[in-house]
Amino acid sequence: MERKGEFAILSLSRVSKGFKLKDGMYQAVDDVSLDVKKGSIHGVIGESGAGKSTLLRLINLLEKPDQGTVTVDGHNLTEMPSKQLRKAREKIGMIFQQFNLVNNVTVSRNISIPLELAGVPKRERMKRVKECLDFVGLADKAEQYPAQLSGGQRQRVAIARALSNSPGLLLCDEPTSSLDPGTTADILDVLKDINGGLGVTVVIVTHEMDVVKSLCTHVSVMEKGRIVDSFSRQDGDFRPAAVRTGSYRDQILGKAGETHV
Amino acid sequence: MFDSVLQYQAQMWESIGETFIMVGISVGAALLLGLPLGTLLFFCRKGQLYENKTLSLVLNSIVNIIRSFPFLLLVVALIPVTRFLVGTAIGTMAATVPLSIVAIAYYSRLVEQSLLEVPKGVIEAALSMGASKLGLIFKFLYVEARSGLVLGLTTSTISFISYSTVMGVVGGGGVGDFAIRYGYQRFETEVMIYAIIVMIVLVQLVQFTGGTISRLLDKR
Numbered sequence: 323m324e325r326k327g328e329f330a331i332l333s334l335s336r337v338s339k340g341f342k343l344k345d346g347m348y349q350a351v352d353d354v355s356l357d358v359k360k361g362s363i364h365g366v367i368g369e370s371g372a373g374k375s376t377l378l379r380l381i382n383l384l385e386k387p388d389q390g391t392v393t394v395d396g397h398n399l400t401e402m403p404s405k406q407l408r409k410a411r412e413k414i415g416m417i418f419q420q421f422n423l424v425n426n427v428t429v430s431r432n433i434s435i436p437l438e439l440a441g442v443p444k445r446e447r448m449k450r451v452k453e454c455l456d457f458v459g460l461a462d463k464a465e466q467y468p469a470q471l472s473g474g475q476r477q478r479v480a481i482a483r484a485l486s487n488s489p490g491l492l493l494c495d496e497p498t499s500s501l502d503p504g505t506t507a508d509i510l511d512v513l514k515d516i517n518g519g520l521g522v523t524v525v526i527v528t529h530e531m532d533v534v535k536s537l538c539t540h541v542s543v544m545e546k547g548r549i550v551d552s553f554s555r556q557d558g559d560f561r562p563a564a565v566r567t568g569s570y571r572d573q574i575l576g577k578a579g580e581t582h583v
Numbered sequence: 584m585f586d587s588v589l590q591y592q593a594q595m596w597e598s599i600g601e602t603f604i605m606v607g608i609s610v611g612a613a614l615l616l617g618l619p620l621g622t623l624l625f626f627c628r629k630g631q632l633y634e635n636k637t638l639s640l641v642l643n644s645i646v647n648i649i650r651s652f653p654f655l656l657l658v659v660a661l662i663p664v665t666r667f668l669v670g671t672a673i674g675t676m677a678a679t680v681p682l683s684i685v686a687i688a689y690y691s692r693l694v695e696q697s698l699l700e701v702p703k704g705v706i707e708a709a710l711s712m713g714a715s716k717l718g719l720i721f722k723f724l725y726v727e728a729r730s731g732l733v734l735g736l737t738t739s740t741i742s743f744i745s746y747s748t749v750m751g752v753v754g755g756g757g758v759g760d761f762a763i764r765y766g767y768q769r770f771e772t773e774v775m776i777y778a779i780i781v782m783i784v785l786v787q788l789v790q791f792t793g794g795t796i797s798r799l800l801d802k803r
Contacts, residue, residue, distance in 0.1 A: 382711055411713035422708035425803040426726050435722055436712040467802040480708075487712070 330393075331491055331523045332358040332381060337390030339376055350376040352547035353390075358540070360490075363517050363524040365538035366549075367531070367570060373547040374527040378493050381525065382414045383407060395490060412440050415484030415522075419496040421476045423468040423483070430455065430464040433483045440487055454482035458512055474505035481512055485520070492516060494526040498533055506530075510537050534574055543570045588777045591765050599781065601675045601756035602747055605682055609743040612683035613690035613736065620646075620687060621694020622720060628695075632706065632719075649688035654746055657681055658753060678747070678755025686743055693735030697728040730801035737793025741786050748782070758782055 339351040350373045358364045366374050379385040381392060383399050392399045399410055423432050430451050437447040455461045458478040468476050477497060484492055494513065498506040510533060516522045528534060534541055543551040551571055588595075624642055627635040649657070658681040662672045665680040701724055709723040725732065748759020758781050766775025 384707060384710055408713040408715060411711060414711070416708070416711035418704055418708065420702070420704050422702065422704035424705065424723060424726055426729060426800065427802070438722065439712060439714050439718045469803055483712075493711075 329360045330357040331360040331395055332356075332525065333391075333393040334377075334380065335391045335393070337377075337380055337387045337392065339373075339380055339385055339387050349547050351380060351387075354547070354549050355390075356542060356549060356552070358491075358523060358525055360523055361517070361521060362539045363513070363526065363537055364540045364542065365534040366525065366527045366542050366544055367529065367534050367574075368544035370529060372544040374529075374544050375495055377544065378495050378525065378527045381491075381493055382411050382416060412436065412487045413489045413491070415487070415489035415492040417477065417480045417484050417492070417494050417497050419499045421468070421473075421480045423476060423479055425468045428465050428467055429460065429471070429479050432468070432479055433486050436483060436486045450486055451482075454486050457485065457515075458482045472505070473501050474508055477501065477505075477509050478512060481509075481516070485516065485522075490523060492522050492524045494524060494528075496528055497526065498530065499528065506533070507536075513537060531570075531573055538574075541570075541574055585773065587771045587774050591761075591771075591774055594765065595758075595761060595778070595781070598756055598758045598761035598778075601760075602744065602758045602785070604675050605679050605747040605750060605755060605757055606740060606743045608679040609682040609686035609747075610736065610740055613686040613739055613743075617687040617690030617739075618694055618732075621691035622698065622724070624691055624695040625698040628699075646688045646691055649684060650692070654681075654685065655749060655752065657685065658750070662753075673754040675750075675755050675757075678750035678753055678757075682743060682746055682750065685746060686739060689742060690735060690739045693739060694732060697731030697735055698724055700731060701727045727803075730797040730803075733793055733797040733800060737790060737797070740789050740793070744782070744786060744789070758785070 334354055334356040337351060337354050338349070340347045340349045342348075352373070354373075354377060356377075366377060368374050376385055380387050381394070383392065387400060390400070394410065394414060397410060399407060402410060424435065427435075433451045433454050434447050437450055442450065451464075452461070455464055458481055460475060460478050460482065463471060463475065463479075468479065471479065492513075497513070498509050501509060513524055513526070514537065517524050524537075526533070526537065538555060540554045541552070542549045553571060553575070555575070620642070624639070624646070625631060626633040627639040627642070629636075629639070652660070658678075661681045661684065665672045665677050668680055669677050671677050705723055705727055706719065709719045714722065747755070747757045748762075750757055751760030751763060758778050762775050762778030762782075765771060766773075766778055
């Protein structure tokens with residue numbers, strides 16, 4: 323894998339997001355700062371309700387942060403007018419647990435839609451759709467409908483769709499959580515290829531330890547809306563772990579016995 | 584027995600033509616204005632993308648008021664509007680005005696319902712790839728909801744056919760008016776039954792066509 327220095331392609335700076343509930347406010351993301359290095363696969367792990375998915379949605383501003391700034395590729399998304407933000411989103415791919423394909427159109431049309439939105443001419447679109455389909459290994463399914471595909475194949479289509487505009491950053495929201503273990507491994511291989519082969523930085527939110535173990539170069543642990551631990555897989559970055567998160571770090575790094583209170 | 588039916592053949596065709604004009608224009612109005620109105624109703628609902636309490640309240644009130652009016656009274660109440668739009672309150676074209684207004688209100692509700700069935704994740708995916716409002720509507724929402732939209736239009740069309748039968752009161756004509764005037768009021772039962780059969784066939788045709796198109800469009 324080509325390492326493009328330590329440049330942060332994504333920076334969250336003191337980002338917070340709360341939701342109004344019947345009984346007061348619920349702080350989904352609480353004063354989180356995070357740098358994601360270009361070329362890395364950054365995992366965000368934590369239990370459900372820890373704020374992982376909200377954090378991911380703050381990156382492309384599907385959720386508007388109450389406070390803090392989001393910087394992608396040197397551009398401050400939080401200050402962008404909506405038209406510019408839409409342009410920026412074209413270069414930030416996203417995939418979801420439930421795939422979220424347009425089920426009434428074919429696989430190739432699904433992949434073509436982001437290109438249509440970006441105003442890419444038809445000839446170029448067709449070429450790009452074919453490339454993306456080849457990349458995820460579904461060239462023979464081009465004219466099928468999503469309902470005719472398996473879950474793993476649908477996620478591949480979603481990945482191809484997310485890649486069609488050649489993004490620099492790919493956001494993954496529990497991409498394997500509705501797939502069986504074998505299919506999960508296939509999808510993780512595709513994500514590795516995207517990172518290694520295309521140099522796309524990947525941010526993946528998951529509650530599955532195995533996904534983080536087999537995929538991620540960097541890990542952040544979330545708990546109650548905060549990042550309570552961050553470490554890198556390669557260079558054994560031993561910042562003190564917060565209480566109760568030692569277990570995540572130990573399991574991921576394969577070390578037992580690191581002390582925690 | 585069929586003499587009377589044959590005798591009124593010309594009037595019958597004329598009536599069918601009038602029904603087609605009234606229903607056709609209402610369907611046109613439903614598509615042209617009911618579809619955008621329904622989309623707006625959907626977007627400003629609580630929890631939706633452009634949630635807007637005030638607009639939602641205003642639009643919902645208008646739609647509900649139109650839909651709760653006894654239809655004949657709506658026709659009467661709208662006479663000034665009809666005069667303004669068509670120049671007269673009498674005749675087939677005049678009859679299309681109240682019909683179209685009901686059509687817009689009626690179909691907008693069904694549009695709203697169909698759009699609510701589109702998974703929120705699809706909207707999220709659309710926004711994540713930088714879709715504009717129009718992109719979201721035309722490349723995602725209407726595409727995913729299309730079989731429901733067609734089915735809703737089918738149901739609406741049949742309602743419009745039914746509404747159109749009372750338009751005789753303002754000289755709108757149509758098959759229903761034919762059945763009442765030539766069949767019922769002149770005690771020509773065969774003519775009345777004939778007209779009712781025509782209505783039944785018409786409704787069956789609409790339902791069959793709409794149902795088939797909707798099924799063919801649904802790839803989910």
